[in-house]
Amino acid sequence: MGAPRGVLLVNLGTPSAPTPEAVRRYLAEFLSDPRVVKLPRFVWLPILHGIVLRTRPAQSAEKYAAIWTPEGSPLAVHTRRQAELLQSNFPGLRVQYAMRYGEPKIAAALQKLPAEGLTVVPLYPQYSESTTESVADVLPPGTRIIRGFHDHAAYIAALAAGVRRHWEEKGRGAMLLMSFHGLPQRGAERYERQCHATGMLLAAALGLNETQWKVTFQSRYGYARWLQPYTEPALIELARQGIARVDVACPGFVCDCLETLEEIGIAARRRFLGAGGREFYLIPCLNESAAWIGALELIARGTV
Numbered sequence: 001m002g003a004p005r006g007v008l009l010v011n012l013g014t015p016s017a018p019t020p021e022a023v024r025r026y027l028a029e030f031l032s033d034p035r036v037v038k039l040p041r042f043v044w045l046p047i048l049h050g051i052v053l054r055t056r057p058a059q060s061a062e063k064y065a066a067i068w069t070p071e072g073s074p075l076a077v078h079t080r081r082q083a084e085l086l087q088s089n090f091p092g093l094r095v096q097y098a099m100r101y102g103e104p105k106i107a108a109a110l111q112k113l114p115a116e117g118l119t120v121v122p123l124y125p126q127y128s129e130s131t132t133e134s135v136a137d138v139l140p141p142g143t144r145i146i147r148g149f150h151d152h153a154a155y156i157a158a159l160a161a162g163v164r165r166h167w168e169e170k171g172r173g174a175m176l177l178m179s180f181h182g183l184p185q186r187g188a189e190r191y192e193r194q195c196h197a198t199g200m201l202l203a204a205a206l207g208l209n210e211t212q213w214k215v216t217f218q219s220r221y222g223y224a225r226w227l228q229p230y231t232e233p234a235l236i237e238l239a240r241q242g243i244a245r246v247d248v249a250c251p252g253f254v255c256d257c258l259e260t261l262e263e264i265g266i267a268a269r270r271r272f273l274g275a276g277g278r279e280f281y282l283i284p285c286l287n288e289s290a291a292w293i294g295a296l297e298l299i300a301r302g303t304v
Contacts, residue, residue: 004144005117006094007300008109009083010135011255012124013101014073018064024057030101035134060258067261078255078287079123085293086300093300100131106138119300120145123254125155126194128183146299150194151201154295159198159251160205161291166247166283173245173279175238176208179264180252182217182226192227198251218268219259231264232271239275246272249283254292256285 015026031037031052037044064073071077076099083097098109100122110118120143124131127148136145149155163176180195199215206213218231238246248268250260265282272280286292 003117004093004119004300006096006113006119007086008106008113008118008120009079009086009095009097009296010106010120010122011075011079011097011099012131013099014075014257015061015064016073016103018061018068018073020057020061023061023064024053026102027057027060028053033101033130033134035130035137063258063262066266067258073257074261075255075257078257078285081288082123082255082293082296085288086296089293090297093297100135100138106135110140115140118143119302121296121300122146124148124252125152125198125254126150126180126191126252128188128191130183146302148194149299150198152295152299154291154298156198156201156205158286158289158291158295159202159249162286162289163202163206163247163249163283166281170247170281173243173247173281174212175243175246176203176206176213177231177234177238177246177248178202178213178215179218179231179248179250179268180215180227181259182219182230184224185227186224188227195227195252202249202251218263232268235268235272235277236275239272239277244277245279245281246277247281247283250285254286256287260285 013026013030015022031048032045034041067074069077079097083095087093087095094113096109096112098104098106100106120135120139122132122135122145125148127150132147139145178199183191196215199213203213214234216229216231216234217227220226220230235246248264250264253260260282269280269282
């Protein structure tokens with residue numbers, strides 16, 4: 001396989017505005033994907049349209065409003081900037097970005113890129129059917145796609161550089177908690193293994209021993225058993241054990257977004273401090289760090 005001529009970065013997606021109407025449109029597309037909710041359609045769609053889309057948009061819109069920026073959704077802003085920097089730093093590549101749900105659409109972005117020599121990079125370090133394969137579902141047959149990079153040396157190095165930079169600026173706590181997006185436990189064995197592998201590699205890069213870091217899973221929804229331990233209960237337990245300060249990194253997210261800024265930076269912080277913790281620090285995601293932009297180029301080229 002030769003070097004790519006074009007690169008398409010694909011992120012999950014975001015509402016176009018922090019309003020119930022925009023969130024409802026986004027959730028309707030996202031939660032209608034059979035890769036995301038694997039219940040039979042005749043069971044799930046009445047629940048989605050009869051209950052979920054009538055109650056959840058207003059609640060989610062309030063959360064989006066809490067983290068919205070003058071430029072728009074943080075996830076959209078960071079994804080666009082990453083594409084722009086990748087294009088600027090490596091002019092031999094033609095780079096576009098798209099969202100699996102919402103705008104800009106993958107089909108529209110593909111029209112701006114060469115059909116030959118195209119590489120699609122879903123911005124999900126750890127592979128799962130509900131994310132990675134959902135992108136593959138809507139690509140032309142034969143398109144080269146990067147199905148994860150959880151152990152890529154440049155990705156791990158970029159994560160470690162971000163944690164070290166945070167420690168240099170804010171000091172260092174006794175515990176580094178690594179919170180990954182959760183999934184229903186059934187069928188998530190590969191994803192779970194990769195999350196733990198990323199955690200071990202990051203801990204090794206930082207020189208941490210086994211008492212100084214912990215992997216947890218966030219964003220549980222519904223009543224099924226999800227990957228454990230869950231992030232918020234783990235934070236509460238740490239506070240009750242007398243851990244005064246915790247630093248939280250989210251290695252599974254390459255862009256800060258609702259799940260990092262609101263779910264961790266606001267809600268989880270409140271739970272930790274409410275349980276007796278004293279200091280809570282959310283470490284920024286990779287976002288536009290130079291190390292990450294360089295890693296993206298290596299990942300797209302298939303270079304170790």
